[in-house]
Amino acid sequence: MSITLLSFIFEMQEVKAQGPPIFTDTPIMLGLEGRGIRTFGRYINKENVSIYLQPIAIPYNLTAKWQVGTIVPFAAVSPQGGDSRFGLADIKVFTKYQLVQKDGKGKTFRSLIKIAEAFPTGNTKKSPPIGADVYQTSIGLVNGYVTTLYGIYTEVAYNIVFDGRPDNLIYNIGLGVPLLPQNYPPKQINVFLEFTGNYLPDNKSNHLFIAPGIQWINGKRFLLETGIQLPLVEEVSEGVKTNFIYTLGTRILLF
Amino acid sequence: MNLFINFFATLILILFIGIGTNLNATAVLEDTTTYVYVKIEVKGLSCPFCAYGLEKKLKEIEGTTDVEIDIKEGLAMFRIAKDKQPEKEQLRKAVKDAGFTPEAVTISTTPFKIDKDDK
Numbered sequence: 001m002s003i004t005l006l007s008f009i010f011e012m013q014e015v016k017a018q019g020p021p022i023f024t025d026t027p028i029m030l031g032l033e034g035r036g037i038r039t040f041g042r043y044i045n046k047e048n049v050s051i052y053l054q055p056i057a058i059p060y061n062l063t064a065k066w067q068v069g070t071i072v073p074f075a076a077v078s079p080q081g082g083d084s085r086f087g088l089a090d091i092k093v094f095t096k097y098q099l100v101q102k103d104g105k106g107k108t109f110r111s112l113i114k115i116a117e118a119f120p121t122g123n124t125k126k127s128p129p130i131g132a133d134v135y136q137t138s139i140g141l142v143n144g145y146v147t148t149l150y151g152i153y154t155e156v157a158y159n160i161v162f163d164g165r166p167d168n169l170i171y172n173i174g175l176g177v178p179l180l181p182q183n184y185p186p187k188q189i190n191v192f193l194e195f196t197g198n199y200l201p202d203n204k205s206n207h208l209f210i211a212p213g214i215q216w217i218n219g220k221r222f223l224l225e226t227g228i229q230l231p232l233v234e235e236v237s238e239g240v241k242t243n244f245i246y247t248l249g250t251r252i253l254l255f
Numbered sequence: 256m257n258l259f260i261n262f263f264a265t266l267i268l269i270l271f272i273g274i275g276t277n278l279n280a281t282a283v284l285e286d287t288t289t290y291v292y293v294k295i296e297v298k299g300l301s302c303p304f305c306a307y308g309l310e311k312k313l314k315e316i317e318g319t320t321d322v323e324i325d326i327k328e329g330l331a332m333f334r335i336a337k338d339k340q341p342e343k344e345q346l347r348k349a350v351k352d353a354g355f356t357p358e359a360v361t362i363s364t365t366p367f368k369i370d371k372d373d374k
Binding site (some may be wrong): 028029030036064066101103104105106107108146147148151182183186188201203217220221223253 | 296298299300301302303304305306308309310323324325326327328329351352353355356373
């Protein structure tokens with residue numbers, strides 16, 4: 001399997017510091033001054049390769065409207081018929097700034113701008129590579145309308161990939177519904193239906209996944225979530241198509 | 256006999272004085288440890304997991320105890336020692352710092368009731 005094809009998979013993998021949707025980002029930044037951590041295991045099953053990703057995301061709120069953070073991912077890559085490798089993948093730093101906040105009783109609309117930079121820290125000297133082997137800069141807009149009855153989340157981001165590689169446009173939408181009454185301390189089961197997309201303007205190829213998920217919250221500081229992404233549209237070469245992407249994760253507020 | 260009656264009368268008197276003194280002591284205890292109760296209307300509270308940040312910010316105010324948050328009604332309630340009663344503006348700032356919008360702040364000498372019907 002070529003390094004470019006594998007690197008492309010890493011370019012396509014978005015990692016978030018915070019939910020509550022499982023795959024789409026959220027414009028709600030918890031006022032916790034960063035004392036939270038999110039990690040999840042993501043298993044990507046493709047026709048000719050399996051990848052396991054374990055990112056650790058740590059956000060830090062500089063103010064109620066401004067967040068910075070880092071994402072440190074580890075990856076295990078197992079190509080079909082080849083040797084497996086495990087190691088540090090591409091580290092990412094990001095910043096989010098809230099542009100709009102309209103609050104009402106039991107509801108809020110928020111919009112923020114997000115800028116992220118991915119560094120090619122993953123080792124790509126040996127095959128299979130554990131990273132995209134290229135700097136990437138993304139700029140995006142994250143919106144959310146969240147009430148005690150449902151939440152709608154959208155995210156659009158343009159990811160500039162350097163070294164002449166094709167850029168990609170990320171587009172995600174998520175709908176979440178709580179199944180239990182919204183009380184505090186939380187005891188919640190939330191279900192999500194998300195669509196996660198990636199469009200490559202240079203190649204004119206589109207990737208769209210349907211992603212149902214479920215979230216379980218028991219207490220003030222612990223959340224467990226799981227979801228699966230199934231391809232609806234995937235305009236890529238034969239042999240590298242995705243069978244499914246399975247995610248199991250947790251979010252812990254440390255203090 | 257008189258001595259016996261005097262003894263019982265004195266005993267009953269002492270008992271009454273004792274009870275009275277105790278009542279007074281209780282009243283003094285209540286006076287010295289009086290709390291004020293705070294209720295803040297908070298807009299933007301739409302997610303219980305997000306409310307933890309609000310609880311933390313309110314607890315950073317010195318003397319704050321028993322923070323309760325009612326997501327449905329958009330209320331944060333707690334009590335605070337009277338001698339440490341903060342300014343309303345300080346309370347509003349704590350809510351803003353947690354990422355929410357504060358509305359009316361009410362401070363009372365009697366506790367607020369929280370609707371626990373659906374809890």
